[in-house]
Amino acid sequence: MEYRHLGRSGLLVSAVGIGCNNFGGRLDEAGTAAVVNAALDLGITLFDTADVYGNRGGSEELLGKALKGRRRDAVIASKFASPMGEGPLWKGGSRRYIVDAVHDSLRRLGTDYIDLYQMHSPDPETPIEETLRALDDLVRAGDVRYLGNSNFTAAQATEAAWVAKTEHLTPFISAQNQYNLLDRRIEHELVGVCGKYGLGILPFFPLASGFLTGKHRPGQGPAKGTRLEGPMGQRILTEGNYDTLVKLEQIADGAGRSLLELAMSWLAQQPQVGSVIAGAMNPEQVKQNAASIGWKLSPDELAAIDAATRRS
Secondary structure, three states: EEEEEEOOOEEEEEEEEEOOOOEEOOHHHHHHHHHHHHHHHHHOOEEOOOOOOOHHHHHHHHHHOOOOOOOOEEEEEEEOOOOOOHHHHHHHHHHHHHHOOOOOOOHHOOOEEEEEEEOOOOOOOOOHHHHHHHHHHHHOOEEEHHHHHHOHHHHHHHHHHHHHHOOOOOOOOEEEEOOOOEEEEHHHOOOHHHHHHHEEEEEEOOOOOOOHHOOOOOOOOOOOOHHHHHHHHHHHHOOOHHHHHHHHHHHHHHHOHHHHEEEEHHHOOOOOOOOOOEEEEOHHHHHHOOOOOOOOOOHHHHHHHHHOOOOO
């Protein structure tokens, strides 16, 4: 397994991470433990969860149980800000909420620190300075080691970096956003901002909810038991995306590789990417993900991928 510094920080993360959204939902305690142990055995260290995953709290609880006895081998990344209850006091980036949220997450995870604490989405009702001051206090107290953001725009990431610098607060070291061969929007502005301010990128949905594995075929509808059976499928299972899929498969076939390897290796080769976060339902999928980033794409292959995905 390859390890990289996340942004311009000292935090080392595995180049492939495990997305923990399935824990406590599609995966029970035994299934979660099997995935976590397989990942650790393969050298995967980054586990990305959130307080809201697993029906509000279930993912953190099962991840904490699975890591018992192996906590020092893992980098736990969790998130706050999404609604954890009814009403305005159960979400956001206010100092009042953050202090409650981190203590709840620590309890569920069964740990006394979170390696990377990420703001799940911006809070337009709370000044970013208040949020960063509260998070800075958590770092100084030892509850949290590093800070990150998720779903921020380039402008929001820039503002946060500037406030942290001018007010001498702990900055965000990472940006977690949707990024894959069907969705390259962050390249327009956010990637440049991350480079300027030293944020590592943590792509989520690297396989476009499974579409970039090739198991979904034109005219056949979504594969049974997958995320694309829901509303997400209406956005992804389009004629244009299927046309792109065929082109990408041709590139992969020409190199004797799989579409999974192409999608994951391409992301791993992009500027500022620290770790590619992918979910897994079983140890075999963990192994496939771990082995999927060894392909060092050539300039000609990268150019062909750009042409296939209509980069603009």
